[in-house]
Each structure stands twice: as C-alpha cells, then as structure tokens.
Amino acid sequence: MSTPATGMDTTVSDAQTSATSGKQTQTSGQRGIIAWLLARTKGVRPMWTLSVSSRVINQLLMVAILVMAAGACLGAPLVPAMAWIAGLSLVKAVFRYLEHYAGHWVAFTMLAWLRTEFYDAIVPQAPAVVKGHAAAELSERATRDIDRIEVFFAHTIPPMIAAILVPTASITWVGFHLGWSYALVMAISAVFMIAGPALGRLLSWQDNRDLAATNAQIATHLGDSIQGLREVLGFGAEEQRLAQWEQAEAHAETIRRRVRRRAAVRAAFLMAIELATLAALVGVVGAGDVQSALLACAAWVALWAPLRGVDDFVDGLDEALASAERVRAAIDAPPQVVDAVDASAPEVDPTAPTVSVSHVSFSYDGATDVLSDVSFEITDATWTYIVGVSGGGKSTVAALLARGWDPREGRITYRGVDIRRLRLDDLRSRVSLVVQRPSLLSASLRGNLTLSAPNATDESLWEALDLVSLGEWARSHADGLDQAITLDGSNISGGQIQRLAIARALVAMPDVLILDEAMSQLDEATAREVRSRIRLARPDLTVVEISHQVDRIDEDARVLVIDAGHLVEEGLASDLLRNEDGYLSRLARRV
Missing domain, CATH: 3.40.50.300 (P-loop containing nucleotide triphosphate hydrolases)
Known part of the structure; x- marks a missing residue:
C-alpha cells in the first residue's frame, strides 16, 4: 500500500505542474496518438467508411427535408412535398441506423482489440510492470481508459468529415439555386462554427490529460485503501486516507469545472453565430426575394447539427486522446526481459549446479x-x-x-x-x-x-x-x-x-x-x-x-x-x- 502521507499529495502536485511541460509538445503529441490509433483500424475501415458515408447522407437528407418543408410553406404543391418528405424521412432513418450500427461496431471492435493488445503487452512486462504501477492503476488503464477511447472511434471521425462535406455540398447548392450572397454568409459562419471548437481544444487538451492522470491516481488510492483496509483501520488512518481522497477529488472537480466553463462559452459562441447568421440571411434579401431568403434560412438551420458535431466531440475527444496516451504508454513500454534472438532449448548439464x-x-x-x-x-x-x-x-x-x-x-x-x-x-x-x-x-x-x-x-x-x-x-x-x-x-x-x-x-x-x-x-x-x-x-x-x-x-x-x-x-x-x-x-x- 502506498504511504498515506505522500501518495496522493505527490500525485495532485504532479498533475498540477504537468501543464507547463506538456503544452510545448501537445500538438505533436496529439498527432502521434491519433496516428497510433488509426494504425490499428485496418481491419475495420470498411465499416468505418459505411458509418461516415451514412452520416453524410443522413444529414444531407435532413437539409433536403427542411428545404422541402420550407418550400411547401411558401406555396409549393403540398401533397407531392409531403410525399417526398415522408419518403426521404424513411430513407434518412435507414442511413441513421446504419451510421450508428457501423460506428459502434467499429468502436466496440476496436476496444476489444485494444484490451487484447494491452493484455498481450503487459504479460511480458510482468512482474516489472507492477513495480511502478499499482494493480488498480493498471486496471484503470485496461478498463475505463480504454472505454473512453470509444469516443474517438464512434464519435469523432464521422462527425468531423460530415462537418466538412455536408456544409460544403449544401452551401454550394444554395449558391447555385438561391444566390451566392447567401452562400457566402453561410460559408463564413460555417468556418467560424468549425474553427471555434477546434481552437478551443488547444485549451482543454492539457486539462483532460491532467484529469485522466488524477482519475487514475484516485483509482490507485481507492485500490490501495481497500487492499490495505486492515492496516488503515489498525493505524487509525481512516481520516487521513479520506482527506487525501477528497483532496484528489477536489482537484479533479476543479478541472471538470474549468472544462465545463469552456464548453458553456463555446455553446454560447455557436448559438450567437447561428442566430446572427439567420439575421444576416434575412438582411441579404434583395428585390423582395423573401422566398430565397427563407429557403436559405431553412438550409442553414439544417446545417446546425453537422456543424455542431465538431463541438459535440471536442471535450470527449480530448478525454479519449488523454486516455489513449496512457494506454499507449503501457502497450509500448519495452519489457524488462525478452527472449534473446538465439534463445532456444539448449542441452543442460546434469552435473552442473542447479x-x-x-x-x-x-x-x-x-x-x-x-x-x-x-x-x-x-x-x-x-x-x-x-x-x-x-x-x-x-x-x-x-x-x-x-x-x-x-x-x-x-x-x-x-x-x-x-x-x-x-x-x-x-x-x-x-x-x-x-x-x-x-x-x-x-x-x-x-x-x-x-x-x-x-x-x-x-x-x-x-x-x-x-x-x-x-x-x-x-x-x-x-x-x-x-x-x-x-x-x-x-x-x-x-x-x-x-x-x-x-x-x-x-x-x-x-x-x-x-x-x-x-x-x-x-x-x-x-x-x-x-x-x-x-x-x-x-x-x-x-x-x-x-x-x-x-x-x-x-x-x-x-x-x-x-x-x-x-x-x-x-x-x-x-x-x-x-x-x-x-x-x-x-x-x-x-x-
């Protein structure tokens, strides 16, 4: 069991000071982690492609449905419009199902492969692997850390690609059919809605790394306390152990609040852009072309979901990459002992000392x-x-x-x-x-x-x-x-x-x-x-x-x-x- 007086104090201090050293290499570090994860996806890429393409089609159909609905409200024949909307909605439901099924199949398959790779990696590292890591901390990496990586496989790549392809296709259609002035307003707003959350990640990445490390140390502390319960009770150290746990939890909650505040600021920023863009589209109306403006507004509202997809996965992605970094460190750690190149079953000398x-x-x-x-x-x-x-x-x-x-x-x-x-x-x-x-x-x-x-x-x-x-x-x-x-x-x-x-x-x-x-x-x-x-x-x-x-x-x-x-x-x-x-x-x- 770790020493009660020092274990968690040192951990919280390390988590607090790691921000300074980590910022210098965070960009290259994230790229390396993403490349490490992508290198393991060769066997699931067809299903991943199905998930991405299904999401793009699903969201393009949403744009078409809203534009048709707006057209019906503006005087288009109602019955044909409703028939088209109903048919497209059924097709959209099929592609939405395919998106989620394929995406989660990829995610859970990859998590199973990662757990297998994790176990295969730590076996040859034993017993040295438990010299520097408590069993509870290794369990945290093998379970919760790998679970958090699910966000990367299921909720990152498809939304990111859709956030580019769907607005690009939709805005191009608006330009050709409704006017390029509308398309320009929507394009500028779309860039801000994608870039804002993406830039916000630069601030939250280190926080999520610190949070992952603190969560692991909390798990280690609890595991040590449970395993050494007799010693804790015998020495009357209950209050001390609880105080250390509360200190670590307080540090973790401080990080969570900081992450939530940033998320709230991003949400307000995106809503402001959405509403400002609606106002700008109405303001672009020229020569009494109200119909084009309302159709452009309908298309813009339909783009909120794909564009917000980037913000939806930002915090989850940072947490996933921070967890992936810890899993990667365990998997890539070189074993202390390995079979020699010429390792074999040589003849032993029965007369030599055992x-x-x-x-x-x-x-x-x-x-x-x-x-x-x-x-x-x-x-x-x-x-x-x-x-x-x-x-x-x-x-x-x-x-x-x-x-x-x-x-x-x-x-x-x-x-x-x-x-x-x-x-x-x-x-x-x-x-x-x-x-x-x-x-x-x-x-x-x-x-x-x-x-x-x-x-x-x-x-x-x-x-x-x-x-x-x-x-x-x-x-x-x-x-x-x-x-x-x-x-x-x-x-x-x-x-x-x-x-x-x-x-x-x-x-x-x-x-x-x-x-x-x-x-x-x-x-x-x-x-x-x-x-x-x-x-x-x-x-x-x-x-x-x-x-x-x-x-x-x-x-x-x-x-x-x-x-x-x-x-x-x-x-x-x-x-x-x-x-x-x-x-x-x-x-x-x-x-």
Missing part, C-alpha cells in the same frame, strides 16, 4: 544497486534458505532467479546454461516462483490450481493439495475441486491462500521451486508439515525459500544471508549459529 549466481549486481532505477557482486550456487535436490533483514535484497534474488528482471552485471545459470539463453516459457516451466501475497482468481478451486498446468488431471490436483495439507479441507467441501474461490481468495484464510499458491506451483512439476515468504502466514506446525510432505513426495525438487523466520530453519539446512545487497554469510544453520557475532545469530536474537 542454479549458479555469479557476480550479480542489480538496480531497479539504474542508479542504486540493491544487489552488489552476489555469488552462490544451489545444488540439486536441496532446500536452501535465503534470509536477511527487510529490504536487504532477498526478494530481488528470487525475482532474478525466475528472470523477472535481468542482472545489471554478472550472470545466472540453470544447470550450466545462462538463463538469458533459455526461452522464457521454457525457463518458467522449470522454475516456479511463489510470492508472499499471491493472487487467486475468481474461479473454482480447480480453475486456480490448473492455471499453471491447464491439462493437469484431478489426481495431480489432489496430490498437490495433500502436499500442502489442504486435501482434507477440500474433500470436506460438497463441491470438492469445483468449490468457488472468490477474487483474491477473500472467502478463505491468508494461510490457505499461500498454501493454494504453493499447490498451484507444484501442479506444474517444476525443477526449482522458489518460495518468497510463501509460508509467512502459516503457523510453525503447519509450515513444518508442508515442508516435510514436499521433501518426501518430491525428493528431486530443488527448493529456495526466502524467509525472515530464522527460528524455523532446521539446523542441518543450508542458509544464505543477504544484507544491504551483499551475500555476507553462507553455510549450515548449525555452523553459522555457533558464531554469536555472525549475521544469522544476530537475526535469530531479533526473533
């Missing part, structure tokens, strides 16, 4: 090393403990062994082969990592266990459950393997969640199992029972357990002590504990 870490240094930020020149070996079919104080680098070692990141210096080998030469899928099928706070799916018990091995048999699932002392518990439930597990295991205990995660890893039959504080919520008797059962059932399994519970380590176990990013001690626990001034002894005295 895992060898040689002179490894690593930094998350590229500046400060969290591991420095660490070297050790893990031999086959052993249970090795890595211990140390919090923040010393133990979990970083675990992540590097599973290749969540690559070391800055040095190398890590699996049975003699540099793990960077192994395909990621191959490596992670051999090396399984179970973290302290694992995630469970909202699915059945079977669905959670088979995540690591979709084709696993029920027999292997029951075996894994028995190894973690959950077999009896699962069998006591009427639905057995089909019993429901709620999201993140909220209907079971923390210890059961950890044991289910270990069982899930065991189902995959890994060669190396890394337990990163994966038994921290188990009582000592249960933890010993789980370790004993795994040793007996999987004697060839190599286990690396990261733990702070030094008092639970067997005396004959091998121990590595990591402190401040350095390997400071290693050996059998019994030997290390004889040195009262040693690191392990000092850790034991803290327990």
Whole structure:
C-alpha cells in the first residue's frame, strides 16, 4: 500500500505542474496518438467508411427535408412535398441506423482489440510492470481508459468529415439555386462554427490529460485503501486516507469545472453565430426575394447539427486522446526481459549446479544497486534458505532467479546454461516462483490450481493439495475441486491462500521451486508439515525459500544471508549459529 502521507499529495502536485511541460509538445503529441490509433483500424475501415458515408447522407437528407418543408410553406404543391418528405424521412432513418450500427461496431471492435493488445503487452512486462504501477492503476488503464477511447472511434471521425462535406455540398447548392450572397454568409459562419471548437481544444487538451492522470491516481488510492483496509483501520488512518481522497477529488472537480466553463462559452459562441447568421440571411434579401431568403434560412438551420458535431466531440475527444496516451504508454513500454534472438532449448548439464549466481549486481532505477557482486550456487535436490533483514535484497534474488528482471552485471545459470539463453516459457516451466501475497482468481478451486498446468488431471490436483495439507479441507467441501474461490481468495484464510499458491506451483512439476515468504502466514506446525510432505513426495525438487523466520530453519539446512545487497554469510544453520557475532545469530536474537 502506498504511504498515506505522500501518495496522493505527490500525485495532485504532479498533475498540477504537468501543464507547463506538456503544452510545448501537445500538438505533436496529439498527432502521434491519433496516428497510433488509426494504425490499428485496418481491419475495420470498411465499416468505418459505411458509418461516415451514412452520416453524410443522413444529414444531407435532413437539409433536403427542411428545404422541402420550407418550400411547401411558401406555396409549393403540398401533397407531392409531403410525399417526398415522408419518403426521404424513411430513407434518412435507414442511413441513421446504419451510421450508428457501423460506428459502434467499429468502436466496440476496436476496444476489444485494444484490451487484447494491452493484455498481450503487459504479460511480458510482468512482474516489472507492477513495480511502478499499482494493480488498480493498471486496471484503470485496461478498463475505463480504454472505454473512453470509444469516443474517438464512434464519435469523432464521422462527425468531423460530415462537418466538412455536408456544409460544403449544401452551401454550394444554395449558391447555385438561391444566390451566392447567401452562400457566402453561410460559408463564413460555417468556418467560424468549425474553427471555434477546434481552437478551443488547444485549451482543454492539457486539462483532460491532467484529469485522466488524477482519475487514475484516485483509482490507485481507492485500490490501495481497500487492499490495505486492515492496516488503515489498525493505524487509525481512516481520516487521513479520506482527506487525501477528497483532496484528489477536489482537484479533479476543479478541472471538470474549468472544462465545463469552456464548453458553456463555446455553446454560447455557436448559438450567437447561428442566430446572427439567420439575421444576416434575412438582411441579404434583395428585390423582395423573401422566398430565397427563407429557403436559405431553412438550409442553414439544417446545417446546425453537422456543424455542431465538431463541438459535440471536442471535450470527449480530448478525454479519449488523454486516455489513449496512457494506454499507449503501457502497450509500448519495452519489457524488462525478452527472449534473446538465439534463445532456444539448449542441452543442460546434469552435473552442473542447479542454479549458479555469479557476480550479480542489480538496480531497479539504474542508479542504486540493491544487489552488489552476489555469488552462490544451489545444488540439486536441496532446500536452501535465503534470509536477511527487510529490504536487504532477498526478494530481488528470487525475482532474478525466475528472470523477472535481468542482472545489471554478472550472470545466472540453470544447470550450466545462462538463463538469458533459455526461452522464457521454457525457463518458467522449470522454475516456479511463489510470492508472499499471491493472487487467486475468481474461479473454482480447480480453475486456480490448473492455471499453471491447464491439462493437469484431478489426481495431480489432489496430490498437490495433500502436499500442502489442504486435501482434507477440500474433500470436506460438497463441491470438492469445483468449490468457488472468490477474487483474491477473500472467502478463505491468508494461510490457505499461500498454501493454494504453493499447490498451484507444484501442479506444474517444476525443477526449482522458489518460495518468497510463501509460508509467512502459516503457523510453525503447519509450515513444518508442508515442508516435510514436499521433501518426501518430491525428493528431486530443488527448493529456495526466502524467509525472515530464522527460528524455523532446521539446523542441518543450508542458509544464505543477504544484507544491504551483499551475500555476507553462507553455510549450515548449525555452523553459522555457533558464531554469536555472525549475521544469522544476530537475526535469530531479533526473533
């Protein structure tokens, strides 16, 4: 959970100060985002064309209907005029339906593709992707941000094209049939009605970027507060968290009010132009040509909808592009680890150490090393403990062994082969990592266990459950393997969640199992029972357990002590504990 005193304050400040730096590149930035979105539309362009052309025809028919209605009022034969109006209205309804159907088909198809691309992009970025982004913030990008992009696909391109083609065609008709003086007045007004909202976007773009960032941080804050509810209540931080949330909401509302004020000004500006243009068209009347003026007024009124189309999508477009920018940043972010060009399934050396870490240094930020020149070996079919104080680098070692990141210096080998030469899928099928706070799916018990091995048999699932002392518990439930597990295991205990995660890893039959504080919520008797059962059932399994519970380590176990990013001690626990001034002894005295 983010630190209560700083998380939201920093966010609001960042959102407030980003306006200055962002204005310099906003135009090129918007063009780049639009180009990025358009590049993904190749498969939907025929339907998009149908939507655009249907909108143009629909609005041209509206112009024709209003002009015919005005002509009927001025003395044209009523019955034929009404027949034409009725027929054109039916045709107009068909094209309006096609416009909305095709437009929303394009939008929702593109949103589905974007979500798929988003997921495909963040999978290879894991686990590094959650180092700088809270899960709630990533969910905000995958859901609400992508939803907001719908405006771009459904409500931007068709109105923009129609706002140019429909007035152009209509004003040209007015010029040829009613007089070019009327056409000139309408053309000038149309330019102002298109240009006004378009120029207004230059003011609202940065606001919408800040609003998107603030909304994401609000989602992160709420997600952190819910996930860490026990800590918030335990430390009496409810009021502080609420105050931070209210501060962020107040900042978001300030931006919304600014955007709404600009929208109101634009609306008043457009209405003034519409009414002034009507007055100007009447004023153009010459030689008593009232009929032409009224027909021109009817055509002008019919153009209000297509011309206002630009203003209608301005704020939504800015919000859509701001959200697209955030989605694009996640999709285009380079993975921390990738398969090497020559990655393969090389022959491993069965006589080599299962895992060898040689002179490894690593930094998350590229500046400060969290591991420095660490070297050790893990031999086959052993249970090795890595211990140390919090923040010393133990979990970083675990992540590097599973290749969540690559070391800055040095190398890590699996049975003699540099793990960077192994395909990621191959490596992670051999090396399984179970973290302290694992995630469970909202699915059945079977669905959670088979995540690591979709084709696993029920027999292997029951075996894994028995190894973690959950077999009896699962069998006591009427639905057995089909019993429901709620999201993140909220209907079971923390210890059961950890044991289910270990069982899930065991189902995959890994060669190396890394337990990163994966038994921290188990009582000592249960933890010993789980370790004993795994040793007996999987004697060839190599286990690396990261733990702070030094008092639970067997005396004959091998121990590595990591402190401040350095390997400071290693050996059998019994030997290390004889040195009262040693690191392990000092850790034991803290327990």
